[in-house]
Amino acid sequence: MDIELSNEQRFLQETVRKFLEHEAPLSATRDKAANGEPPFTRDYWRRAAELGVAAMLVPEEFGGAGAERPVLDLVVVAEEMGSQVAPGPLLPVSVVADALARDGTRDQKGEYLPRLADGSLLASWAVGEAPDTWEPDGAATWARRDGGDWVISGEKASVEAADVADIFLVTARTADGMAQFLVPRDAPGLSVQMLPRYDLGRLFGDVALEDVRVPAGAAIGEAGSVDASLQRQYLLALTLQAAETVGLLERIFDATIEYTRNRYAFGRPLASYQALKHRIADHKLWLEAALGLSTALARAFAASDEGCGRLASVTKAHIGDQSPAIISDCGQLFGGIAMTWEHDLHLYLRRATANKFLFGSPAQHRERLCRLIGL
């Protein structure tokens, strides 16, 4: 957690924490996965939205929260949702809301933002493409003008909440440059192939677009002039992902420490063995670094700092590598019990592992860092 939270942010954190403990305990997520039920219902998301979680980046006149520090508040929510490995499309909904708030026309804002804010409309960001293209300007999906319409073709991969999203924000290449379009899920030619559940709290799907026709009014911003917005959305996604991941990493690390204090072997607590203490010390160090990076990234993004792009990749490379590795070693410290379905550890490991690759792997971000410094 950012240790410099305001009183309002502490209240927000506490409110979200209690809501999730009541509405989405890990045991429920586990049972839903076992029974093949979706990880969350529309009603759940609407009630989460009543706490303001979907309205952070929505301007006040369109139903937004009107917070003083919207990005940092949103980061508090993302951390808390991470720490409980909670279900809910916070990241994609926030990215779509931010794109609309920045580049949408008055009509577009009026049509979508109030419903995104109150949780009645579910949106996702269809940006990634197979096998692992995550930077928005790398999209191969193509859109061409046809009369007053746009016709979009391509395949978007690993789209969060694709089973329930009402609209997709699709990034595509055009003759004029990059563009993005809001495409309803029932648009003819759009099909969704849902993927097997890995993260128990989230479902992903591949979204295929075959000559999907949308009106000119579906474009968010003008084709060829959205590069800065796409970059911002990408950095927002990385910022929220970092916050979510450090939230879950801190929680499972603390639980592991507690366990090693209370579990005895050969007449001593596990935590008294130097072979384990030294590993725990290293984990603590890299956890603190992860928390420090996440906070620095959130502040840099909120301030539109020019170093944000580089810091985002540093943060992703560090957290992406360290979080699954540390959680995996937490499993070693817990012992065999952590290899059971009933133990919570695998829920944390699943999300941390998925997050390692979503929006670019650590290796991709190391390469991106080289490019950013001109190599």
Place this chain on the structure above:
Amino acid sequence: MTEQESPEAFGARARAWAAKNLPPAEGPEGLEVDDTEELRIVAEARELQKLIFEAGFAGIRYPAEYGGQGLTRAHQLAWREATAGYRLPVTFNVTHGILGPTLLEFGTHEQKTRHLPAMLSGQELWVQFLSEPSSGSDLAGLLTRAERDGDTFILNGSKIWSTGAHYSDYAMVLARTNPEVPKHRGLSMLYMPIRSPGVTVKPIKLVTGGSHFCQEFFDDVALPVANLLGEENDGWRVASGLLFHERNMVGGNSLNDHVPPGGGEGETDTIGELIALARAVGRDKDPHTRQLLGEALVLEALAEPTIARVNAQLQAGRMPPPAASLVRLMSALTQYRVKEIALEIGGTRVTMNGADDRVGIHGQRWLGARIGTLAGGSQEMQRNGISERVLGLPREVTPDKDVPFSQVLASRRKGQAG
């Protein structure tokens, strides 16, 4: 000045002053300097520090009453940014980052008035005499003794791994003043002019050829009781404070001003050096090399956010002072890894091109890479500190803890544990 100058204004003033008064930095530092060159650097550092003091920039976070500026870490960071690219008196880092803060914490008003301005104005270089040939990590098991004779202590024994003792002026020395109590309770911290009768200083030659460290021998060195720092037999508390400042300094977070952002060893441009290395061996387009460079970029960028977070928690009282071990361990591990990375990027030529070459230098640095994971407390000691003092996990068993030190020594001679 009634209202504090903003860090930005301070930085701007420092930038303008530095441009006029400081000599530009010379190319990549890192090759081992010979003894004559080292003494020249020390003499220059004294001059530069005097200049900085006279211009009102010395001891940015030291209290004004002892010759400092009474400003904040933000001002210090502004200074570091403003003076990047200039030659700085980094020789004073240990004095200003470790010994000065210790004197500030434990010294009497007289002691501070006498020595802090002298440290900040370039007159006095200080060093710590802690480790001994027979006790490194187990510092409290040291053998050097200071026997009280009226108003005088008589010092006998030997210390090792003191940085630059041969060109320094004063030392803080931890010595046993009572062997009949358990080891931590019979120690005192004294300070001494290094060029006292009975002191012999011998530089130690390292694997890299340099000799930054020394060993000292004490033969009936007489020190006045007025040189006690803190109470007699309460030296462990003073030493713990000193070690806290040392961890902080190595982590880039103490009161010494002249450290480049992010860093401990004065290697101002690690990334620039690695890029130059990759280009020199023709590997800058190689994907594996780019992964290694990317990793180094990540490691270098960890320092500031981590230090900021640990600091905030220290200040808010949410972490105890030993949390400085986190920063120290981070710098040890990341700097070690960067040396490994350089080796891997460089390949065969790091062992072929000689120490004066920008490829070969990385082979030399590798040989000394363990200095960083040992000096200022080994990484294992930092890990003990983090797990025991920060996380509160059970302490290691210490059979000698409550036994009078004289008995510990007796059983050591008999080859028994404890």
